[in-house]
Amino acid sequence: MYIVQIASECAPVIKAGGLGDVVYGLSRELELRGHTVELILPKYDCMRYDHIWGLHDAYCDLKVPWYGSEVLCDVLCGWVHGRLCFFIEPHDKDNWFRRGKYYGCDDDPMRFAFFSKAALEFLQQSNKRPDVIHCHDWQTGLIPVMLFEIYKFHGMEHQRVCYTIHNFKHQGNAGTEVLYATGLNRAPYYFSPERLQDNFNPFALNYMKGGITYANAVTTVSPHHAWEAHHGDFGYGLGHTLHVNQHKFKGVLNGIDYNLWNPKVDKYISEAYTPDTLENKLYNKKALRERLMLGHDDRPLVAFIGRLDEQKGVHLVHHAMYRALNRGAQFVLLGSATSASINDHFQYEKAHQNDNPNCHLELGFDEELSHLIYAGADIMVVPSNFEPCGLTQLISFKYGTVPVVRGVGGLVDTVFDIDYDEGRPPEKRNGYVFYQSDNYALETALDRALDLWYTDRGGFQQLQRQGMACDYSWNIPGEQYIKIYDGIRHR
Ligand SMILES: Nc1ncnc2c1ncn2[C@@H]1O[C@H](COP(=O)(O)OP(=O)(O)O[C@H]2O[C@H](CO)[C@@H](O)[C@H](O)[C@H]2O)[C@@H](O)[C@H]1O
Secondary structure, three states, rough: OEEEEOOOOEEOEEEOHHHHHHHHHHHHHHHHHHEEEEEEEEEEOOOHHHHHEEEEEEEEEEEEEEEEEEEEEEEEEEEEEEEEEEEEEOOOOOOOOOOOOOOOOOOOOHHHHHHHHHHOOOOOOOOOOOEEEEEEHHOHHHHHHHHOHHHHHHHOOOOEEEEEOOOOOOOEOOOOOOHHOOOOHHHHHHHHOOOEEEEOOOOEEEEHHHHHHHHEEEEOOOHHHHHHHHHHHOOOOOOHHHHHHHHHHEOOOOOOOOOOOOOOOOOOOOOOOOHHHHHHHHHHHHHHHHHHOOOOOOOOEEEEEOOOOOHHHHHHHHHHHHHHOOOOOEEEEOOOOOOOHHHHHHHHHHOOOOOOOOOOEEEOOHHOOOOOOOHHHOOOEEEOOOOOOHHHHHHHHHHHOOEEEEEHHHHHHOOOEEOOOOOOOHOOOOEEEEOOOOOOHHHHHHHHHHHHHHHHHHHHHHHEEEEEEEEHHHOOHHHHHHHHHHHOOOO
């Protein structure tokens, strides 16, 4: 099969969070299974050019219709750790992808509407006719809309779309201007409840709703979150739209790429290890402590890695830090804040903990350091308010780091409480789970993890090995996506 992935991220060249990991990991898995995969991405000024091999011009003077005129683009092509990627670079007066950041601009809806349009123009003009276009999140929600309303009539009638939602909270809203810019026009047609009209703001179009409505298959990134989004509050207003489209909606649990996330081969960690040589994990704890100038006494090390966003339960991250410190553990945080107020809060905490030999807060994005933290920590906290899948607990398992998580979304599908998950034999359990979102609930799980570390080192190591034995590779999800593609492609 010929599959084109269109997304706003692909790790490690463009990564703001888990979306990038998934786009890369899934593409690699599909290729390993013998399919042809190409990726289309924006060419941001701030992406990691050091991860692209052989970047060269692939298609010059791509003319993309925009507001009844045209925007000239170059398309460059290169390999990102073996994956063939096309990068679209518009020569526009607003410098859409030359902002020094991936997201967070007032005109994000217009930037990514343009990217979606340009990606389709590129396919159309370069005569690429994939069996399946797989697009991701709100940034590419307009792709199926434009494919079936415009490009279908220009030689692309056989293409089918799979649309994956990684985060329902960000849906992409715009007004009529986006219809005139993209050439969709016909405002009354699209501003209807069956098409793109937002379910709560009648004056807004909703890209994600468009993606759900027009795509041939819609997925989110875990079965439990699919249920929550459809039946609970986590669809952020799209529950009804999911209900109407339930015949084509399902949850497929993410995998992680064990070529990249694997303590046996990881080049960013100080000492390789496997379940059989778990004692070598200690060298990584030592290296992490040296790098962050932490003390070296015999204490457990608790970590958090993630975007510092309301989604991640920042109030509980804050509490986990103080609880861990009070219980005599060390605490390491790696995160970049998504709002000024959260950033200010953690900057204040960082200054406050500056001289503490048992605490380190690293505020920013640092891929290399994240690997060493996964390898060096004993316990990883994931106290999310909502979590469509969650990759940090999956990576933690592979590195023998025990997750302490809140039981929501994909965390429910992947973490099984060692003390309380009665539906599963003890040797298949792998972490600690709590359910409420107050401090006390977090303590009930974090304390149990720390108690085991303090009182039964052998038991703790056994739990680490049980996590390492779990298979959260792309193997099974890869197969599930192929089935979905097969079900929608034109025969
Ligand atoms: N400051 C930092 N420095 C270095 N690395 C950092 C970092 N902050 C985060 N990371 C890394 O980024 C990834 C984050 O994964 P998450 O599952 O938390 O994704 P996120 O919430 O962004 O995405 C959404 O998409 C993913 C993928 O579908 C879903 O798993 C998730 O639930 C959903 O919210 C991990 O690889 C983590 O190590």
